[in-house]
Amino acid sequence: MQFKDPANQSFASLSPAVWRASTVVFDNFEDFINRKSRQPDGYSYGITGTPTSRQLERRVAELENARHCVVLPSGQAALMTAVMAFVRGGDHLLISDSCYGALKTFARKWLSQMGVEVEFYPPTIDAGIEALIRPNTRMICLEAPGTVTMEMQDVAAIVATAKKYGVKTMMDNTWASPLYYRPLDQGIDLSIEAATKMFGGHSDLLMGTISLNDADDYAILRETQSILGQNTSPEDCFLVLRGLDTFALRLQHQSASTREVAAWLAEQPQIEQVLFPVLESDPGHAIWKQQFSGNGCLFSFIFKPAAEGAISAFFNALQHFPIGASWGGTHSLIAYYPASQQQARAFTPTQEAIIRISIGLEDADLLIADLQQALEAWQQSAG
Structure with missing residues (x-):
């Protein structure tokens, strides 16, 4: 793959450019006034990304067989942002007991104090999760296998139940990666990867990704990433792009x-x-x-x-x-x-x-x- 300078098509490189920016400038007054309309894919302020982060998002989306991807400053940030984007006070949230510890702590100590009904379920409950679904169940959080105890989850059975009741699903797929399992192909709504791990591959950066297919959900995620200030360093994006090779x-x-x-x-x-x-x-x-x-x-x-x-x-x-x-x-x-x-x-x-x-x-x-x-x-x- 070649990366070209948009201002000089005679230059091309095998390495992606590192675009640094906090401020995005505009060609005219009208573009500035309508800058918010550039989202979720365009550029309106550095916190929502630069061409370097967009290049990485496209690469990850290809791996995940996804239409959209959002990069975040850590795998932990990706998990929290995925939940914060869609879960509100009064909602019921189901989390596998074998999920990443920080997600469980966030749910227990923060979300529960914001009116979210948090419930942890046995990782091997599989189709039995139907008994836990409530009228206000908003999301099911999965991880397969579990972070430490390595329990497998019957993702297909849980997805079937979630679809039946209109419940959103989010899965941490870092262990298998999209090379060995593609959650979106199996009906999962949000696929999370800790790019810190295999994508980066050299223990020298922190990053997370959220991949998905629904355009409306993508717009919500991009807005959430922006509002929460979840910016990702373009240098780290470059390193993950290199790691993906x-x-x-x-x-x-x-x-x-x-x-x-x-x-x-x-x-x-x-x-x-x-x-x-x-x-x-x-x-x-x-x-x-x-x-x-x-x-x-x-x-x-x-x-x-x-x-x-x-x-x-x-x-x-x-x-x-x-x-x-x-x-x-x-x-x-x-x-x-x-x-x-x-x-x-x-x-x-x-x-x-x-x-x-x-x-x-x-x-x-x-x-x-x-x-x-x-x-x-x-x-x-x-x-």
Whole structure:
């Protein structure tokens, strides 16, 4: 793809231009007076975007098979903005208990104080969600698999129920990405991606995207993005555009390595359970196999009961897994989620501590060897 200077068609580059702007200027008085009519696609003020962000929105929309896309300054911002655009006081909001923690906190501590009836539902309720629908149910928030506990949701069954009652649906699809699952093709109204993860791919930026097909909803989202001041840096948009050039190759490699590492880990005697829907032993495997065409680079596992210091010994022995709470970049990462966090949930598949792993571009054998020696350190401290 070539990017041309609109003022000089003799110049073309393989790299997109970085258009910086807070102020947009106009050719004449009439254009300025009618500047609001340029939205949702045009340019009226820097906060609603520049040609750089529009280029990224078009690229993401193509990936999602969407008509429209809005980029926001983080995946978290995308989730909050998607809800704020359409949910009002007096509405009923259904959120999967395995959704991203910040979304649940926002709903519990803010939306509920604004008159929204917030209800968390079991991630595996599937078609049973019909029993939770009320006359004022406005939106259902999904994530498949769950952020930490990796529960799969029967998206098709939930969408069918939502369509039946005219309820809007929003899905965080960051794990599978549009390469392995396209929510809009399955009837989801708003597809959310944390572009921080696989789209950017290098752990050096924050961004989120909302993709959709309905033109009226798109206008509402663009207005909400503007009113909330959710501007995205053109430099970060450039980096995500660059990341998208290698996205498919990175995901293919990371997905294969993730399957290899997860399968190996599931066979180790120190491990109680690997939470990864790709494994046939996982409760969500049948849904994943039926509805998804591939897997992300993230999975979790649970240790068998052991002495208190065993998990610390495991983490401190690792040499190729930095400890960090993000994922999706070129470097592998590992994170810890204490038992208390699971026990505080209304609907949880485990009461135990969870270790979450993101697989990067390193050689799978190297990562397995590192986990092996860390498991030995765990064993020595397990008691």
